[in-house]
Amino acid sequence: MGSNSIFEDDVEIIRDADLFTEEHTPEKILCRDDVMQDYVNALKPVYKGRPPRNAFLYGDTGVGKTAATKYLLRELEGDIRERNADRGPDEQRTFTHVRINCQNIAPSDGTASSYQVAIALVNEFRDDQIASTGYASREVYSMLYEELDEIGGTVLIVLDEVDRVGESDTLLYDLPRARDIGYVEDTRIGLIGISNDYTFRSNLSPKVRDTLCETEIKFPAYSADELEEIIAARANNALHDETYDKEVLSLCAALAMRNSSGSARRAMDLLKQAAEHAENVGNMPIKPSDVYAAKEELDYGDMVESIIDQDQHKQLIIDAVARLETDGRTPVRTKAIHAIYEQLASAAGDDPLSQRGMYNHLTRLDMLGFLQSFQNNEGLRGGQYNTYELSEALTVRQVEDAIDSSELPTADVELDLDSILVRAGLSED
Numbered sequence: 001m002g003s004n005s006i007f008e009d010d011v012e013i014i015r016d017a018d019l020f021t022e023e024h025t026p027e028k029i030l031c032r033d034d035v036m037q038d039y040v041n042a043l044k045p046v047y048k049g050r051p052p053r054n055a056f057l058y059g060d061t062g063v064g065k066t067a068a069t070k071y072l073l074r075e076l077e078g079d080i081r082e083r084n085a086d087r088g089p090d091e092q093r094t095f096t097h098v099r100i101n102c103q104n105i106a107p108s109d110g111t112a113s114s115y116q117v118a119i120a121l122v123n124e125f126r127d128d129q130i131a132s133t134g135y136a137s138r139e140v141y142s143m144l145y146e147e148l149d150e151i152g153g154t155v156l157i158v159l160d161e162v163d164r165v166g167e168s169d170t171l172l173y174d175l176p177r178a179r180d181i182g183y184v185e186d187t188r189i190g191l192i193g194i195s196n197d198y199t200f201r202s203n204l205s206p207k208v209r210d211t212l213c214e215t216e217i218k219f220p221a222y223s224a225d226e227l228e229e230i231i232a233a234r235a236n237n238a239l240h241d242e243t244y245d246k247e248v249l250s251l252c253a254a255l256a257m258r259n260s261s262g263s264a265r266r267a268m269d270l271l272k273q274a275a276e277h278a279e280n281v282g283n284m285p286i287k288p289s290d291v292y293a294a295k296e297e298l299d300y301g302d303m304v305e306s307i308i309d310q311d312q313h314k315q316l317i318i319d320a321v322a323r324l325e326t327d328g329r330t331p332v333r334t335k336a337i338h339a340i341y342e343q344l345a346s347a348a349g350d351d352p353l354s355q356r357g358m359y360n361h362l363t364r365l366d367m368l369g370f371l372q373s374f375q376n377n378e379g380l381r382g383g384q385y386n387t388y389e390l391s392e393a394l395t396v397r398q399v400e401d402a403i404d405s406s407e408l409p410t411a412d413v414e415l416d417l418d419s420i421l422v423r424a425g426l427s428e429d
Ligand SMILES: Nc1ncnc2c1ncn2[C@@H]1O[C@H](COP(=O)(O)OP(=O)(O)OP(=O)(O)O)[C@@H](O)[C@H]1O
Pocket: 020, 021, 022, 024, 025, 026, 028, 029, 030, 031, 032, 059, 060, 061, 062, 063, 064, 065, 066, 067, 068, 195, 196, 230, 264, 265, 268
């Protein structure tokens, strides 16, 4: 059944790519027995038709918080449905759950307000969506409680990345109390907050903390063996038989352990990317070299992403240093970086920061590992000064990719570095 399509590979390794997506909920949650038992206990009241408990789940990225939540909510829903099937109309239990990722509704460099979370929740419940601005807060909250009241039974609201909910955490306080306060009559509301920010809990106002953290469940990082077990189970369904061996799985687990502090997501991404790499180059089975290539590709993308996550000033400074680097002028002094940065900021329609203002960002970029600094000492005459270049972890191409992908209009701006530097009173060298 061969195909002549140019899109066909000689070898096919991936059987079901959907199993590698974030949307996929695993059939089983492996290696999490203790945690799962605590979580099951926290959800039992819902099954029994009692007032729900609120819960706060925390742990590093990729340790199964979301997967465990999606899995248990699915189980809970199924078990309640089964239970209802055996009971009469008076004994039916209604259970509804929604999950919002607060990161998706927060602006890129800020936090989501209670107002924005409320709008997102209203839109989860309604077919006719409301706009994200233009309503008075009171109006939005009353729409939300109206919707919740109409649903009845128990409603569990899962707020993933709950640390992205900002200072005004009214909603986190009000939602679990809605019935006591009288905002809703019949519906019982439970809140599940998920976070990988350890400081978030202690920053909550005490009254919110006491409610949300009624049950706290800590998800520890996985060991390399656990990571291997988790990806082996996924590989079993997602990849064709005999396209991979234990060595490849161990390598993915070890690299995820070493570079990404026990993240199952990283181990999974490495395996998927290695499988794709093997298909592209025609390796069968997957080789360790495919895994290393996958690691390179993922690291490359991570760095680009983390530049995109920086605020505009920092992106422009990195862009300025990259341009100086392309021109062979790095390591370079602050004044020269500022001269180029100033032009880029103006081109981007930004008010350029003063050299001093920019310097704070520059030292931060050095600390964050985007830039590398050198201390120079020219004695009494020259004094002490720093010079900068892109850090070893960062290439000019990555910076260009990041600037291209972010919404900065400077990607196409050509600068004549020579004349800018001369104008700034900086000689050629
Ligand atoms: N114990 C497990 N068994 C099976 N799959 C798992 C397990 N833990 C994690 N995974 C898988 O690893 C990936 C990352 O897990 P998940 O999204 O649950 O992490 P998280 O802790 O919620 O991370 P984040 O804080 O970044 O959202 C998902 O593809 C998930 O299916």
